[in-house]
Amino acid sequence: MEFRDAMLARHSCRAYTDQPVDQRALSMVLEAANAAPIGRRRYENVHLTVIRDKALLRDITENARRVLGDPEVNPLYGAPVMILVSVRADEGKISPVNIANAACVVENMHLAAADLGLGSCYIWGAVQTMQQSFELMYKLRLNEGFCPVSALILGHEAETRPARTPTVKTLELRFLDGE
Ligand SMILES: Cc1cc2nc3c(=O)[nH]c(=O)nc-3n(C[C@H](O)[C@H](O)[C@H](O)COP(=O)(O)O)c2cc1C
Numbered sequence: 001m002e003f004r005d006a007m008l009a010r011h012s013c014r015a016y017t018d019q020p021v022d023q024r025a026l027s028m029v030l031e032a033a034n035a036a037p038i039g040r041r042r043y044e045n046v047h048l049t050v051i052r053d054k055a056l057l058r059d060i061t062e063n064a065r066r067v068l069g070d071p072e073v074n075p076l077y078g079a080p081v082m083i084l085v086s087v088r089a090d091e092g093k094i095s096p097v098n099i100a101n102a103a104c105v106v107e108n109m110h111l112a113a114a115d116l117g118l119g120s121c122y123i124w125g126a127v128q129t130m131q132q133s134f135e136l137m138y139k140l141r142l143n144e145g146f147c148p149v150s151a152l153i154l155g156h157e158a159e160t161r162p163a164r165t166p167t168v169k170t171l172e173l174r175f176l177d178g179e
Helices: 003-009 023-034 054-068 096-115 125-130 134-140
Strands: 046-051 081-090 119-123 146-155
Touching: 003 096, 023 046, 023 081, 023 096, 023 146, 046 054, 046 096, 054 125, 054 134, 081 096, 096 119, 096 146, 119 125, 125 134, 125 146
Parallel strands: none
Antiparallel strands: 046 081, 081 146, 119 146
């Protein structure tokens, strides 16, 4: 797909089929993650975890339900893959640069998924609930000193959506051109 077409096709998919994501497509999404810009090239500050274990995906959903107090919430929308982005948190504090790094990684993967015709969605909410469960954090087997901050869920879309119409009007915009 042309880059512009992939960008306009990208959207947040919130309904997935049971079909697994094949390894080649997953590898291309992970290549996109690795091509993302990272502040000061501190690649060692970012860590990826590909979660395909159905029981663990269920645990993440159950934990979010418990923390949010909503037994109906389905924050991973039945996606078969979650690519969790964790960042180094020195003395438990996450630098804003690392949040930005994670966002760049997720967006690169999101665009790659759109290019491959796969559905995906940036996940923040459920990820923020993870640290409230020691048991869940243990199961994630993150490197010491790392915190999960964002994720991309990935899978085959249950229903397709037409590409968006290009516009410069969604975001407020001001030009400062000088004299
Ligand atoms: C930083 C960030 C966090 C997000 N977190 C979530 C989330 O936790 N759950 C969710 O369903 N969508 C999440 N989204 C997706 C946005 O809701 C979505 O991008 C927005 O509604 C615009 O829709 P579009 O992606 O289809 O253009 C997040 C997006 C961003 C950029």
